[in-house]
Structure formats: C-alpha cells, structure tokens
Amino acid sequence: MLKKLLAGVAMVAGLTTAASAAEINILMEGVPDTEYVKTLIPEFEKATGHKVNLEVVNYAEMHTKLVPQLVAPTGSYTAIVVDFYWVGEFTKAGWLQPLDDRIKADGVDTSVYVPPMRDLVMQVDGVTYMLPFYNYAMGMLYRTDWVADQANKDAFKAKYNMDLGVPQTWDEYLKQVEFFTKDGNYGVVNQGLRPDPIAMEWSNYLFANGGEYHTADWKPTLNTPAGVAAIEQYANNIAKFGPTGAASFSFDEAFNVFAQGKAYSYITYNFFRPKVDDASASQVVGKADIIPVPGPEAGKGASLNGAWGWAIPKSSNNADAAWEFIKWVESKDVAVKRALQGGSPTRTDVFDDPEVNAKYPYAQALKNMLLTSHNFPVFTYTPQLVEVLGRELSLVVAGEKNAPDALAAIEAEMTELAKKDGKLK
Amino acid sequence: MRKLERALEKVVPHTVLVAFSLVILLPLVWIVRVSLTDKLTAYKIPPEIGTFGFFNYADVLTEYPFVSWFANSLIVALAATGISLPLATAMAYAFARFNTGGASLRLGLLTSQMLPPIILVLPLFALFLAAGLMQSRVGLVIAHMTISLPFLAWMLVSFFQGDVAMLEEAARVDGATRWQAFSRIAVPVAAPGILAAGLLGFILSWNEFLFALVLSGPGTQTLPVGLASLETHAGVEIAPLAAATVISLLPVFALLPFLRKHLIKGLSLGALK
Numbered sequence: 001m002l003k004k005l006l007a008g009v010a011m012v013a014g015l016t017t018a019a020s021a022a023e024i025n026i027l028m029e030g031v032p033d034t035e036y037v038k039t040l041i042p043e044f045e046k047a048t049g050h051k052v053n054l055e056v057v058n059y060a061e062m063h064t065k066l067v068p069q070l071v072a073p074t075g076s077y078t079a080i081v082v083d084f085y086w087v088g089e090f091t092k093a094g095w096l097q098p099l100d101d102r103i104k105a106d107g108v109d110t111s112v113y114v115p116p117m118r119d120l121v122m123q124v125d126g127v128t129y130m131l132p133f134y135n136y137a138m139g140m141l142y143r144t145d146w147v148a149d150q151a152n153k154d155a156f157k158a159k160y161n162m163d164l165g166v167p168q169t170w171d172e173y174l175k176q177v178e179f180f181t182k183d184g185n186y187g188v189v190n191q192g193l194r195p196d197p198i199a200m201e202w203s204n205y206l207f208a209n210g211g212e213y214h215t216a217d218w219k220p221t222l223n224t225p226a227g228v229a230a231i232e233q234y235a236n237n238i239a240k241f242g243p244t245g246a247a248s249f250s251f252d253e254a255f256n257v258f259a260q261g262k263a264y265s266y267i268t269y270n271f272f273r274p275k276v277d278d279a280s281a282s283q284v285v286g287k288a289d290i291i292p293v294p295g296p297e298a299g300k301g302a303s304l305n306g307a308w309g310w311a312i313p314k315s316s317n318n319a320d321a322a323w324e325f326i327k328w329v330e331s332k333d334v335a336v337k338r339a340l341q342g343g344s345p346t347r348t349d350v351f352d353d354p355e356v357n358a359k360y361p362y363a364q365a366l367k368n369m370l371l372t373s374h375n376f377p378v379f380t381y382t383p384q385l386v387e388v389l390g391r392e393l394s395l396v397v398a399g400e401k402n403a404p405d406a407l408a409a410i411e412a413e414m415t416e417l418a419k420k421d422g423k424l425k
Numbered sequence: 426m427r428k429l430e431r432a433l434e435k436v437v438p439h440t441v442l443v444a445f446s447l448v449i450l451l452p453l454v455w456i457v458r459v460s461l462t463d464k465l466t467a468y469k470i471p472p473e474i475g476t477f478g479f480f481n482y483a484d485v486l487t488e489y490p491f492v493s494w495f496a497n498s499l500i501v502a503l504a505a506t507g508i509s510l511p512l513a514t515a516m517a518y519a520f521a522r523f524n525t526g527g528a529s530l531r532l533g534l535l536t537s538q539m540l541p542p543i544i545l546v547l548p549l550f551a552l553f554l555a556a557g558l559m560q561s562r563v564g565l566v567i568a569h570m571t572i573s574l575p576f577l578a579w580m581l582v583s584f585f586q587g588d589v590a591m592l593e594e595a596a597r598v599d600g601a602t603r604w605q606a607f608s609r610i611a612v613p614v615a616a617p618g619i620l621a622a623g624l625l626g627f628i629l630s631w632n633e634f635l636f637a638l639v640l641s642g643p644g645t646q647t648l649p650v651g652l653a654s655l656e657t658h659a660g661v662e663i664a665p666l667a668a669a670t671v672i673s674l675l676p677v678f679a680l681l682p683f684l685r686k687h688l689i690k691g692l693s694l695g696a697l698k
Contacts, residue, residue: 055643058653256468
C-alpha cells in the first residue's frame, strides 16, 4: 500500500515537473562570456528542470537571424542578447518586452549595475528592457616592462623633460607613443578597418581630447577643435607610429601585433586583457596591463563603453521561463562565477567581490574604466552612424580628405539620422 | 635557335600554369599550416615553424559541436540532392521532349535563381514557422531544394536534347514504351550529365550559408554556419577554424576523382551540344 502511495506521489511529482519544465532557446555570439554561461547552465537545469539550448552564431550574422524571429508573432527564441548597437532599433520597433513589472514583483536590485551600463543596455526613456550581460568597454593595453625600464625612463626624461610612467593624460600618452617607436617596435597599433573597428577606436580619441558626439538635445558636436585633433592624432599614429597595414587591421590583427611584443600600446576591448597572459596566444605574458584610456586631465577617463544586455523579445515562446533564466544568470552568485572564469562584469558588487579581486588584480582598474567611460550615441540609426564614421575616418587616414571636411560630413549625416529618429527637432 | 624556341614553348606555358596553380594552392597550403600550429605562430610574419601538432583537430572535435555540424551538412546535402536529382531529371526531360509550359515556365523556374537569396529566405521563414519546420533538418532540405531543383533542371535540359531524341525514337519504333525509352535510353545516355549535376547540387547545398543561418537551430546548424561562429567579436579562432576547414574540405576532396571523370565530361558534353 505504502509502495503504491509513494509511486503515486512520485508520478504526480514527475508530471508536475514535466508540465512546468520548459525549453529555453537563446541566440548568442561565440565569445568567452557565452562559454562561461554555458559551463554554468547545468546548475540552472538541475534546479529548475528547464532545458536551455544556446545557439551560437557569428556576430556579423546575428542581426540577420534575429530580425525575422523578432517580427514573427511567436518566434523560436525564448530570450535574446542585445548588442548596444541594436538597442535603439529593437526598442523603437517594439520588439522587446518591458521588464519593470517583473523586476518590481521579484525585487531584483538593478542599482548594482555600473551607471554607464544603465543608459547603454538597460533602460530606454525610463523603461527597463534589458539587464546588462557583459561589458566590452575599451581600455588601453600598454607594456609595463617598457615603462619600468630605467634606460627608457632616462631617455624619456632627457627628450621630453618629464618622467616616464603609467600615462595619466592623453598628451602624456601621445608622447610615449612617439618615444617607443624605435628599434623596430611601434608606439601603437591601431585597428583602422572600416566601419566598426575604426569608428569604435576613434571614439576613444574623441573623448580623450575632451570631445563628445552630441549635446543633451542631440546636436552634433564633432566639428570642434577636439574632433579635429582626434582625427589628426589618429591618422598620425597610423602613419608614423604604427605597423604597415594598420589602416586595414581589425581587432584580431591588431591584438596579434601587440601580443607578439611589437607595439607599446593598443586601445582595445577589455576582454582581451586575460588573453595577454595566455601563453598560447601571447609573447608578452606578465609584461602588459590595461588602464582606462587617459583623458584630457588626470583621473578623467576617455574609454568608450560597450555592452550586451539580456532581453525577452515580444515574440518569446515562453516569457516567464526567459525571465527565470535571466534572473538566475544575472544573480550575484552566477555573475561572480562568470567573472571568476574571466568574464567581463557589469555589476559593481562583482567588481568588488574579494574572490574576483584576488584572482584578477586588475578588476578595480576595469571598474574605474567603466565608471569613467563614455557612451556611443544609442538611437535607431546607431549602425548607420558607424558606417558614416567608418567611411569618413578612413578617407582622412588615406589622406583623401582633411579632418574638418570629414567632420562636417559626419555632422551633416548624423543630423539627418537624428532628425529621422525624432531625437533632434 | 629552334632548340631555344622549343624550350621557350615548354617553359613559358609551364611557368604560367605553375603561377596559376600556386595562386590556388597557396591559400590551401596556408590553411593546412595554420591548422597544425597555435594562434601565436599562425600570425607570425615572416612565418615560423613554432608549435606543431594535431591539437587543433582534437580541439575542433572535442570543444566544438563540429561532428553535429558535419553530420547536419552531410544529411541535408545528401537528402536535398537525392530528392532534387530525380525530380530535376524528370523536369528536364519534360522541358526537352514536350516543351512543357513553354518558354515562360522555363524562365519562371529561373526567377527563384535571379532573386537575391535574402528575399526568398524571409517568406520561407514565415512558412516554416507556421508549419513547425523551423530549426529542423527537413526545413533545411526543402530550402536547399528551392536552390538546387531549378538549377539542376536547367543544367540537365541540354542532355536530353539532340541525338538522344533520335535514339529514343528508334527505341519507340522497336516497340519501347515512353517510360522504357526514358529509363533505358535517355537516362543512361545522359548519365554523365546527371552525375555531374548531382555533384554540383551536393556542393551547392554543402556550401550554402544564408538559408542555413536563418532556418537552422541549435542542433541543426550546418558546417558553413558553424565555421562562421568561430569568427567572434573577441577575435578569430584562426587555428581551430583552419583545422575545421581542412576537415570540411575532405568530402569535396573525396568527390574529386568523380568530379574529374564525370563533371568535366558532363559539362563539355552539354556544351558541345
């Protein structure tokens, strides 16, 4: 009798689990942070009974694959990850579900996210559509051993009448770039490929000169002395202080020049930092570190921010299961586990976690980088603006256009795009 | 003087041929070289021997769902070609022998080839979503057939025109039925062309990217989509990518002897007619 009763209870329990268990399909890009999530998914599946299917594709093709799914009444994806490039387009098209009610009902604390993340991949016009997933803010990789070398310190002092140290300002950094272009090495390696690599990298130059893309009411502010200086410095660095071909380098080629020990510095995504100490990909293990891109004054960072966010599409086939997953993957414990594997956090409490700091001594530098970072314009036409920037910046680098003309062209097209989007009246 | 001329006659064409061969071979040799080394060595200019081994092949087979990508590509390509080929043969025969549908149907068949694939893939996406075929191999096979069927039918028409018709008529006079004339005369005569079309259909499906990207799912990704995922926002996994590329070339290399024998013969037969 007891056996029958137990069997009955077990059957009912089994049925209940089967009825509430869901398949969660998520489209992601093949980056390290995706791999870190993948390793932790069995924990979620064990705890909830859900089955998670991660579909990994190439970044360049993600948008092509996502859009038909988002337009459909009910698509194949339960949850998605959204690059900041697409935030304006996806929210304006009404493809993402607002999360505020779910956040409130479950008491999820969103104040833990680093503030610049909130404007980039969390809220649009006060509505929360995403929870930030991982950041790819840009920082400056530089050779610590070259800076520490006494002969370099003496020579630098003699040439510039200032001490050689970790660059505190942009002007100081530019002097170091010139100084370290010697003995077959380069002061800097740039990622000049159009449109995305050059546009993203140059944005750091703009902020480092004290420039911004637009005013609070979206009037472009590029054709200014800061903008002109940023383009001229960029073109100059490629032409005089970088390797041949840097004008067509993407981040992979550029990183490899740095990893082979040929360049003093490289402005790049912070998730490349762990790769510097990976002996299978780097010859500069223990000889380089990352800092926020120096700004016009000491302590004023000029790094470009970048990030991905978790979202539930309107076409989600199971929004409740999607939210359950997002809550779990963005919980502090799971976020710390991801960070300990080398992930790029978006939460301040993860950056401050003792275990994370013990394993990655540069965690605080990365946190400062995020705190002082600047956002790229987020609106419906972000990808189009990147195209315009890529085209015009490349023309200046190739010597086919001067900086003011290029900036005037960018401003004109940016104005049109902002008007079309209703940002600029 | 004549000796010099003769020597030049040999040397000049061979130099040109060697140069062209190198243009084609060097990228392949480079991929093989990269597949046998690590990322650090792979990017070194001038090239170095550096680390050497088959570890990238082991990585590809254990760290990535390569076996699944490969199996999906093979199943989809074989099924799409296996179903398309008999249908295309029958269609081509009907066009050649009965002028079925006239010129307008033949042209109509080509319209799907004239449209950019992205225009075809969106309606297919909507249809498959409604029919529950999204992210399934069956859906991919149907999608690939929309490319291969018209192409193969067009390619095969010329093989059923000309002398084959006279041979068939002779068979009919000897008492063969229409089906017997088709199956015992026309098809065997056009066999090299049919085989060539089949091989091309297989390669078309094997290499197809856009349909496979939009219509596949986590367990049904094909090789081109899987390989593309190794080019990431955080850099290109160049060494495993090279190893995966080498393995994915193997089926095409396995088909090479057949290609040489039948494809060239089949294509030139068609061209002569």
